[in-house]
Amino acid sequence: LAKTTQPISMDSYEGQEVNITCSHNNIATNDYITWYQQFPSQGPRFIIQGYKTKVTNEVASLFIPADRKSSTLSLPRVSLSDTAVYYCLVGVPQGGGKLIFGQGTELSVKP
Amino acid sequence: NAGVTQTPKFRILKIGQSMTLQCAQDMNHNYMYWYRQDPGMGLKLIYYSVGAGITDKGEVPNGYNVSRSTTEDFPLRLELAAPSQTSVYFCASSSSGTGPFFGPGTRLTVL
Numbered sequence: 013l014a015k016t017t018q019p020i021s022m023d024s025y026e027g028q029e030v031n032i033t034c035s036h037n038n039i040a041t042n043d044y045i046t047w048y049q050q051f052p053s054q055g056p057r058f059i060i061q062g063y064k065t066k067v068t069n070e071v072a073s074l075f076i077p078a079d080r081k082s083s084t085l086s087l088p089r090v091s092l093s094d095t096a097v098y099y100c101l102v103g104v105p106q107g108g109g110k111l112i113f114g115q116g117t118e119l120s121v122k123p
Numbered sequence: 124n125a126g127v128t129q130t131p132k133f134r135i136l137k138i139g140q141s142m143t144l145q146c147a148q149d150m151n152h153n154y155m156y157w158y159r160q161d162p163g164m165g166l167k168l169i170y171y172s173v174g175a176g177i178t179d180k181g182e183v184p185n186g187y188n189v190s191r192s193t194t195e196d197f198p199l200r201l202e203l204a205a206p207s208q209t210s211v212y213f214c215a216s217s218s219s220g221t222g223p224f225f226g227p228g229t230r231l232t233v234l
Contacts, residue, residue, distance in 0.1 A: 048225075055127075055213050055225035056166070099166070105217045111156065112182065113166040 016100050016114035023120050030087045032117050034100030037081050045076060045083045048099040050116070056099060060085070095121045124149050127226035129214050135232045136204040144199040144229050146214030154217045155197040156181075157189065159210040160228075166213065172197055204233045 017035040024030045036045070044063050048056035060067055062074040062083070073086040087094060099116040130145045148155065157169040158181075168181030172191040186208060188200040197216075201208060211230050217223035 046222075053211075053228075053230075055215075055228050058222065058224055061221060105154075105220060105222050111171075111223065112168060113158075115165050 015112075016102055018098075018100055018114055018117045020115065021118040021120065023122065024090055025122050026091055027089050030090050030094070030119060030121075032085045032087075032098055032100075032119065033082055034085070034102075034114070035082045036100070036102045039080050039102055042104050043080075043102050044105055045074065045080075046101045046103075046105070047072070047074065047083075047085045048101065049094075050097045050099065059098075061105070090119075090121045092121050092123060095119060126150065127214055127216055127224055129212075129226040129229050131229060132227070133230045135234060136201075137234060138204060138206065140204050141200070141202050142204070142231075144201070144212055144214075144231070146197045146199065146226060147195050148197075148214075148216040148224075148226075149195065150216060150218070150224070151194060152216035152218045152222065153194065154223065155191065156215045156217075156223055157187070157197070157199045158213045158215065158225075159183065159208075160213065161210050169199065169212075201231075206233050209233045 046061040047059045050056045060072045060074045067074045075084045097116040097118050103111045127148045153174045156171045158166040160166050167183045170189040172178045178189050211228045213228045215223035215225045
């Protein structure tokens with residue numbers, strides 16, 4: 013099972029780009045990397061998922077280097093509403109292999 | 124699609140009581156999961172299922188039981204509720220291509 017390591021917390025200001033890095037040194041060949049956003053009292057919200065190189069959608073980008081031992085979630089021009097906990101999950105989407113979450117990164121965006 | 128739905132939203136149990144947390148998904152996903160999240164903490168996997176009739180233990184299965192008689196439903200049963208089971212419970216589902224996607228959660232208090 014791939015273990016993930018993320019910073020416990022990060023601070024940013026409105027309008028800045030925020031990059032959150034996740035380390036996953038023992039990622040398996042078939043594993044994907046998925047990022048979630050969670051607000052208090054809500055379920056984790058799927059943000060973005062990738063296998064290698066770069067993936068971009070309307071809310072974020074995901075950068076994965078060639079060795080896949082880490083990944084970086086990039087949030088462009090954050091606002092106060094991006095204050096949340098962000099989780100990196102490594103595993104096969106079809107589960108079976110027990111999708112285990114790490115401790116997450118608490119992002120605080122200030123005005 | 125409603126996605127992943129959970130009932131009830133809130134519940135208070137007395138010590139020793141039993142209850143079933145309901146989870147349903149309408150995305151025809153084969154893989155389903157139950158997680159719990161204690162206040163201020165991360166997500167812990169309780170049980171998961173890779174298809175109807177197949178379930179397996181996660182990180183913290185003690186005190187819980189699950190069944191998967193259909194693709195759509197994955198109920199979680201608490202027998203003899205204890206204060207340590209006070210938590211928010213999230214159900215999730217995934218397919219071979221993407222996910223998992225989470226439901227809104229059930230907040231359970233055991234007094």
